[in-house]
Amino acid sequence: DTGVSQNPRHKITKRGQNVTFRCDPISEHNRLYWYRQTLGQGPEFLTYFQNEAQLEKSRLLSDRFSAERPKGSFSTLEIQRTEQGDSAMYLCASSLTSGRETQYFGPGTRLLVL
């Protein structure tokens, strides 16, 4: 257990529905990252925050994807109008900005879109 938690761990939804995932980082970490991982692939970077500021969002897969970190602590990732191609593992990671870039990953949320 790295100290990063994600909820829910599994989500099954029907195509067209909206889903929201939550990530709680290690408390003293001010950077938070979201990745998507499909079978047989490495994590694919989506976006990241430093405190509450979203510093990179150009890699979000489409305008159906959005993320927030309103108080600089937990973060949410929302996918609107889900498609079957959104089925994947969504990973969250956190790190310090002390010059050491070690990212600590949560267990992930596995999404299945029917």
Added chain:
Amino acid sequence: GENVEQHPSTLSVQEGDSAVIKCTYSDSASNYFPWYKQELGKGPQLIIDIRSNVGEKKDQRIAVTLNKTAKHFSLHITETQPEDSAVYFCAAPVGLAFGKGNQVVVIP
């Protein structure tokens, strides 16, 4: 964007033997090189990392070597054990671009 490649994609070794997997990156500005281990159903876990000012780092049975000129770094696992069976990922730069992973299978 950053291109990160890992070879071989799958590596099978006998228990007790050594395993070496290699990661090649394209961004010459990269200065931090981590290796993560991912077991089934879990998120990646950092197992060792190295910064560009050193060429090698060891931690018990695992080591990482870095060749900045050739832009590759390698993970070495000695005296492999069944619990080393997993998928291993490298990342660069600054951990935002991951390779596709190396599946390591340790045969008892």
